Amino acid sequence: MKRIVGSPGTWGGMALRLSQCVFAAASSLAMCSAFGFSNYSAYFYMNLVLIVQLLWSLGLACQDIFCLRNKKDLHAPGFLFFIVFIDWVMAIFMFAGFCASASLTIFFMKDMNFCTEYSRLACSQFTLSVTLAFITWLLQAASSFSGFWLLVSFF
Amino acid sequence: MKRIVGSPGTWGGMALRLSQCVFAAASSLAMCSAFGFSNYSAYFYMNLVLIVQLLWSLGLACQDIFCLRNKKDLHAPGFLFFIVFIDWVMAIFMFAGFCASASLTIFFMKDMNFCTEYSRLACSQFTLSVTLAFITWLLQAASSFSGFWLLVSFF
Numbered sequence: 001m002k003r004i005v006g007s008p009g010t011w012g013g014m015a016l017r018l019s020q021c022v023f024a025a026a027s028s029l030a031m032c033s034a035f036g037f038s039n040y041s042a043y044f045y046m047n048l049v050l051i052v053q054l055l056w057s058l059g060l061a062c063q064d065i066f067c068l069r070n071k072k073d074l075h076a077p078g079f080l081f082f083i084v085f086i087d088w089v090m091a092i093f094m095f096a097g098f099c100a101s102a103s104l105t106i107f108f109m110k111d112m113n114f115c116t117e118y119s120r121l122a123c124s125q126f127t128l129s130v131t132l133a134f135i136t137w138l139l140q141a142a143s144s145f146s147g148f149w150l151l152v153s154f155f
Numbered sequence: 156m157k158r159i160v161g162s163p164g165t166w167g168g169m170a171l172r173l174s175q176c177v178f179a180a181a182s183s184l185a186m187c188s189a190f191g192f193s194n195y196s197a198y199f200y201m202n203l204v205l206i207v208q209l210l211w212s213l214g215l216a217c218q219d220i221f222c223l224r225n226k227k228d229l230h231a232p233g234f235l236f237f238i239v240f241i242d243w244v245m246a247i248f249m250f251a252g253f254c255a256s257a258s259l260t261i262f263f264m265k266d267m268n269f270c271t272e273y274s275r276l277a278c279s280q281f282t283l284s285v286t287l288a289f290i291t292w293l294l295q296a297a298s299s300f301s302g303f304w305l306l307v308s309f310f
Contacts, residue, residue: 040266042258092250099251100258103197107259111195152307 004153006146008060008083009067009074013143017061020139024054027132034122034129042104043126046097046133053090053136077154084147091144094137101130159308161301163215163238164222164229168298172216175294179209182287189277189284197259198281201252201288208245208291232309239302246299249292256285 006012028050037043060083067074074080105126108114115123160167183205192198215238222229229235260281263269270278 041261095247095250096254099254103255103258104262106196107262 004146004150006142007150008080008147009064009072011068013146014061014064014068016139016143016146017057017064020057020136020143021054021061023132023136023139024050024057027129027136028054030125030129030132034125035120037122037126040104042097042100043129046101046129049090049093049097050133050136053094053140056086056090057140077151080147080151080154084144084151087140087144087147091137091140094133094140098130098133098137101126101133105130159301159305161297162305163235163302164219164227166223168301169216169219169223171294171298171301172212172219175212175291175298176209176216178287178291178294179205179212182284182291183209185280185284185287189280190275192277192281195259197252197255198284201256201284204245204248204252205288205291208249208295211241211245212295232306235302235306235309239299239306242295242299242302246292246295249288249295253285253288253292256281256288260285 003010006016028047031037031043031047031050034043037047063074066072105123108121108126109123114121158165161171162168183202186192186198186202186205189198192202218229221227260278263276263281264278269276
């Protein structure tokens with residue numbers, strides 16, 4: 001069994017998944033605490049992706065813990081391919097959500113100065129949520145790459 | 156010499172690069188014809204990325220044409236790695252620009268109905284430009300993937 005840091009069924013992989021859960025949950029909470037976020041398509045979409053990301057990472061974290069406790073090998077190519085594929089799709093969706101929300105936040109804060117004009121607009125929560133979503137994406141990208149390298153090393 | 160459709164130094168690769176040039180130029184022109192696009196960070200950023208994409212694709216198209224005419228082999232691993240690396244970076248920047256602009260366009264058109272209220276806002280040009288940028292990104296992703304597969308097949 002090959003060992004690549006951060007791949008499924010390793011301690012590093014479990015740590016990555018758990019941090020993804022924490023950051024996705026924190027980002028989603030920051031977004032939900034912002035008044036009227038669901039009026040904006042970009043924020044609504046990012047929140048949706050964050051919740052899916054949270055569930056996916058939580059599931060895989062549980063699986064990693066189970067495999068590490070029972071010393072099972074997760075590295076069957078078919079199963080690994082499935083995980084890596086979904087990981088890549090999630091990473092792309094997460095990046096799209098982050099870019100869309102970041103663009104809207106920059107529009108509010110810099111282009112139009114809406115944040116200083118309208119105090120009801122929860123700009124600080126938006127900024128916090130976008131920053132946390134970016135960290136979630138970085139962690140997700142790390143998981144995707146390590147899984148992909150493991151898959152490539154089979155061939 | 157391995158032949159992977161769309162990789163550097165092949166007819167498919169040249170066709171991909173030329174179509175990237177055409178779509179990037181068309182998207183950039185559509186954006187530049189929209190009044191006041193540079194007031195919005197997302198559109199300004201996408202236009203900048205489109206111009207860099209245009210120059211990069213044009214350079215590689217010229218190189219492909221030169222190699223095909225003189226029957227030179229482009230597949231030295233070091234050089235190929237450089238091209239694939241820049242290709243991936245360009246693909247990521249292009250996707251970020253597309254997502255940011257699409258999010259802002261959806262905000263104008265759907266969330267706020269600014270397009271019907273303010274007739275000076277060039278929503279149709281924005282939509283056209285974003286659609287063309289998406290096609291450019293798809294073509295750039297195809298180039299990146301075929302180059303990457305060629306690189307993986309060396310190891």
